[in-house]
Each structure stands twice: as structure tokens, then as C-alpha cells.
Amino acid sequence: MSGNPAERSAPAVRPAVWETYGPADLSAVPVFSGGFINFGYWQAVDLDGPLSEADRIRSERDLYRHVLDAVAPSGGRAVEVGCGLGLGCALALEEYGPASVTGVDVHPQQLQRAREANSPLLAARPDRLRFVLGAAEELPLDDASYDCLYSVEAAQHFPDLAAFAREAARVLRPGGRLAVTSFFTVDGAAAPAERLAGLLDSFASGLDIARPVTGLADALTETGFAEVRVDSIGPQVWPGWDRWLARLWEPGTWPRNFLAAWEQGVLDYYLVTATRPA
Template identity: 50%
Template sequence: MADQATRAEVRRRTYGERDLATLHVFAGGFINFGYWRDVPLDGELTVEQRVAAQRALYDTVLDTLHVTAHDRVLEVGCGQGVGARQVLARGPRLVHGVDLVPEQVERARRNTPDANFGTGAADDLPFADDSFDRVLSVEAAQHFEDLAGFARECARVLVPGGRLAVTTFFAAPGAGPELADLLESFANGLDLPHTVEGFLADLRAAGFAEVRAESIGAHVWAGLDRWLAQGPHRDHWDRGWLRAAERGLVDYHLVTARQPAGSEG
């Protein structure tokens, strides 16, 4: 596996120098694999359906968090800020987003000026204790170098009773080498083979309660692969994801947890 400095450079080039929203695979700018449960997969997919699937992934997370107009919300790994619009639509009184890549933060500020965006690391969030009622992260944690540090920081910035929801793909234990053989993003260090079991342990160690993981890969992999199969060659994106999932090497999860002690915000 590439060393940490090399991995950081790969992520900078991928998300900083490139604007992934210009690629067919990420039409709409959400930059996630999508949640395709309500999209028919028996015919040609449209761009509108692709965008709807990406939006649905955010809505799934927000439904789990029960975001209300009274909440202060933080998105960790906010990307280009398009997902923050989905958060704002729920009417929270304050929405912040942080991302490690300065270029992404600038794009987020242009795309969604009604939210607040800044540069920050997942394991060193630039906020005071008890600053938020809800924290979410949508398809970003696979890049985080220190998931235990991320868990601790989420626990720190959440109020008692606050809720966390994270969705992304996790590797099966010991599957890193096989994933690197199948998928370039694991080979070059863009994605890390974190396990969901390890992340759940990190959350519990950070003091979270009601720590749960739900596999939602059945509504991710098939739709993603069908979309990739019909994409233009110039926007080629690795189609090894479905094969990796079918071999049990990777799966997509929704992870939720709650800060104990106190009433919810």
C-alpha cells in the first residue's frame, strides 16, 4: 500500500486538481455511488435518475438522523457542497461543512452559499466542544487516515444526545490486497480498506451508544455498475466494484450512533 504522503497526494490530485463533477459518473456533483432502491434498473438509466440516486443517499442519512429545524448540523467530508443543499432543505438553523481539500471547499462555497464551509481534517475538527446536534459523513470516511480519531472528534463536537450517521463502503477483514488487485483506488491509496467492525469499535471506544451498522449494498452496487456500463469511454470509472462486492470483499454500510447522557437536540 502507498505510504501516507503518497496517499495524500493522490487525494489532492483527485479532488483538488480535478473537478469530479464534470465526469459523467458523478453527474450532479454529489460524488457518491448512489442509493438506487427506487430507480428501475431494467432499462437505460438517465442522468436524472443518476442524480436522484445520489440525492437519495443523502436523504437516507438525513432520515436516519431525524434532522429538524432546531438542529445545528456538521458534514465531515463535504466535497463540493451539493449535499449540503439536501441538509438545508430540512430547515436546520445552522449547517457547516468541512473538507480537507481547499479546492473542494471553494467549490462548496460557490455551490451552496447558504451553508458555512471550511478546511479541516476529520480527526481534528475546527470546532468547539458541544457545537452540533447532528454530524453526518457521506462517502468520505473511506479516505480518512484515522477513523478512531474521527470517532473521538465527532463525540467531542456533538452535544449530549446528539446523533451521528456515516455511510460509505467498508472492506472485509484482510481484504486489502485483493481489493488493490481489483480496484485502482485501493491500489493507489485513494481509498483505505477500513472494516466496519473496526469503525464500530472506534465509535464505542469514543463513548457512543446505540452503535449500529446496516448493509445497504443491495441498493448501491447493481445500480452503480449499470450506470458505469453505459457511461462514455472518456469518463471510464473502475467497474470492479460489483465484482468485489459479489466476492464479499467490500460492502456499503450505513453506520449510526448516539451520544449518551441527555436529551436530544
Template identity: 40%
Template sequence: MSDPDVMTAFTSGLADINLDESSTPRTGARAAGMKSASASIYDMAATLSGRGDLWNWGMDDPTLVAEIQALLPGFTEFGTDGFSEQLYYLALRDLPIGLDDYAGRVVLEVGCGMGEGLNFLSRIAHGARMTGLDLSPRAVARATATLSRGEDLRFVRGDAEELPIEDGSVDILVNIESSHTYPDLERFLREAERVLRPGGILTHIDVFTRQRFRTMRRITEEIHGLKWIADHDISAEVRAAVRRRMAPDSHFRRVLDRQRMNPLVRRIAAHSQILMFGGMFAGYQPPTSIRVLSKLGIVPWMSGLPMESYRHQVAVRT
């Protein structure tokens, strides 16, 4: 498939998965097509992304910033705005395990992308053995080449619905802004149940449509091996991060300004990135120039799904 065909397959697949009123899992050719498109999209992203880029919408909470600064002074001063890191920090912060109690524990991130988020976690949860898994071979190859550190931090290619991980071998399973792309959410959660040790923890962060959240609720009631101990709506903090990224003087805008492109191309690039990283969720309204180009069919007007909430959910393996 060409790049436009891949993007069309990916976006239509996302809509199919997240807007389904029946919460029917996608299997067979439909699931395979969505996974193939997803892998291709993130292969392209891995090729185009810069060093240190994290693929999530992020969150903005001054309390979290202060806590991370205490652990990693100046963490926002070199090539990052810190919003995505806050989301990763939250994934471990609110668990019934202290950050000073990770020595020897096995941490698995499912949907690790280029590995930058897991690399960040390795700097605050010392002594853990961390593995990142992703469907994109290009993302895994890049993570392995640039970030891997033996058994302390390694990366493997794999499917979230068929984890190549032994039963009961994981202490902490991290899943951030990834499961809304999975054709069969129940299968992933049952895989999480399988690979976690008794007492192991699933820390799950994602954005939800009304339909997908209802599916999640139904599944969690049916999987008795996972006891859900927390469900926090962090939509306000996520929207705050997206809005700050959209601001004229933001790190995101400064990075774009350093690239050699004419002003119109830069505005189109900014528009596309904002749509990709939560713009609609945060109430983004395109500038006049983009509105004109949209009427001419040159750029998309608004795209995305009617996401209603962004949540952090925690389960313990019984």
C-alpha cells in the same frame, strides 16, 4: 508531485489504510502524505466536475425515490440520476429526528466535497444551520462560490481528524463515503464524539473492506461517549445503483455521449469513471476494447480494493 505520482500516492495510501490486518492508525509523515494526496485528488475533481455532481456511489431504492419525489417533485429530471441523492436522504431519514424537526439545529457534514450533497439536504431539512467541511481547498472554494447561503449553508476547509469546531456544538454530524480515506479512523470518531452535543447524532455511511470493518468495530467498542443504535448493510442497494449507472442508456452514459471525444476515448473515460464509482463492488467487467488496451498497458485493467460491504451506521452522543 505530478498527477500520476499523486494518484499513485493516493491509491497506495488507501490500500495501506484499508487492508491493514493490525488496524494501526497512520500518523506522522505517512498520514500527512496521504492527506496531501487526497486533497490534491479532490482539488482536481472539483476543477473537472460539472454543476450538481455528487461524489459517491449512490444507492437505488424505489421507496426512497418515492419519498424524495414527494418532497422534491421531479428531482431526477434536471442533471442527475438521483442515486447519490438517495444516499444523502438515507443519512437523515432513519434518524430519531423527523425531517420536519430541524429548525435551529446545527448540521455538520465532514467530507462534503463540492457541497452538492449538503445543499440537497438543506432542501429537505428546513431551518437547519448547515456547515460542510472538506480537506480540499478547491472543493470548499467552489462550494462557497456556488452554493453558500450565509449561516444557513456555509463551507470551511478542515481535517476530519482535527475538526475546527467547538466542543458540543453540533446536533447532527453527517459523514458519507469519506472515512475510508482517513489515516486515523479512531481520531475522527473521537472528534465526532467531542463536537456533538449530548443527544447529538452521528450518521455514518461508508464502504468497508473486511479489515477496515473490523477496525471500526474495535474502535466503536472503545469510545464510550458514542452509543451505536443502528448498523444497516445497504450493499445490495448500492450495487443496484452502480449497475444502473453502468447501463448503456443511463444518465451517466448520456452525459459522456454529449462530450466531444472519439469513441475509444469515450470508452476509456467510461471505464475509468466506473472503476472510480464502485464498478468492482458491483461486478463490473470491462469491454473487449478495454481488455486489449489493458494488455498493452495503456489503461488500467481493474483497480480498487476488495470492498465487502457498504453500511449505514448511527450513533448517539451520550
């Protein structure tokens, strides 16, 4: 399929995704301090003491750093799928030295917010940062045009992981690297979709989709990616995320059940990496 953006129509957006990232503006919810929309990577944060907003923002930025370390974008062209407010794109540009970063998001309101949030950087480096509207399953990008592709806590919303894998293979150059981090069901867990819908409103509403991490890994392998690797980073995510939630949510409320789902072996947080063969 051609990657010419002019030939693409606006992507369809599932209702729960449209509401959450549009009118509801999840990025403005206090639990996502700083505008990043992720659960955080808490390895460098002291969880035994009181948590500050600075700790929370560090966890969100550190999750991006953990992913970007895996694709090493220095000097190459990078694309983030599901970029949200684009703060991760800005972090990549400022800390990792890619030639350029393209942020892709399925929601037009998110892209508008991304352009507003990053307006100084866009004005200063128009040749190195841009944001485009597109779905993970039909990226509005040219073939073999990127050296690395990454996605941070967005894949739980992708309707078709196989289509995403095919598009990632299409837009990456030979030798290009891919890194995806998000939460997936644990392989072998009994009735994970039903159990997660009973524990977590985000699964019950259809915002998050319950699928095993091997669904993504297998899709990448079948598409021709090599060196496909799956690593659990749950110990660096779930305890810190729950400690942060405890500031705003009482025990027994549904957001606190993310930790319970992990402890019950139903849900985990993973980093999936792969290489487009040369």
C-alpha cells in the same frame, strides 16, 4: 482539544486525495452527474430500463436522504464531514429544516467550489450555511456544539477512524446523533487489502483505504458512543452503480470491479449510526 478555528493550521492532505479532489476535480467527471460525488442509493430507480441523468442525480440525492433520515436534523445544528461541493449541505438545509448546516472538507479547492456552487444560498442564509476547512481527525469546531454529524462517502479516505470518532464525540452535544455511510471491507474477508488493490485502482493508488466496517463501529463504541449500529445497504448501491457505470465503462475495466468485489464478499457499502450519550 479546543475547537477554536483560529488556532488550527491547514490540515495535511494525502497526495492521492489532493490530486483527485483538487486538480483532477472528481466532481466534474461525467459518472458523478449533478456534482454529488457518491455511488448513489438506487432503491427508487427502475434498474430494468435505460437510466437517465435524472435517475443518476436522484440516486445521489437519495443517498443523502437515507443518511439524513437517520440523524433527523430538523431544528438542530448539523455538520457534514467531507462535504465536497456542499450540495448535500444544501439538500439538508432545504429539505430537513435544521437550524444551520456546517460543511467541513479537508481540501481547499473543494471548499472554493462549494462556496461558488452554493453562492445564492450562502447569500440568502448566511446564518444557516457555512463551509470550513478541516480534517475529520481534527475538526475546527467548538466542543458540544452540534446536534448531529453525518458523512457521506468520505470515510474511505479518513486516515484515522479512531481520531475521527473522538472528534465526533467532542463536537456533538449529549444526545447528538451520528451517521456515516461509505464502503468498507467485509468482516472476515481473506486478504481484503491485497484483493481490492488488485481489483480497483482507487485502492491500489491509496485514494481509498481498505478497512473493515467494525474498525469504525469499534472506534465509536470505545469513544463512548451508544446504540452503535451497522447496516449493509449494498443491495441498494452496487447493482445500480454498476448499471450506471456500464454507460461509460466496458466490462473488465477497473471501475466495474466494485460490483465484483461486493459479489466476492470483499467489499460492501454500509450505514453506521450511533448516539452520543446524554
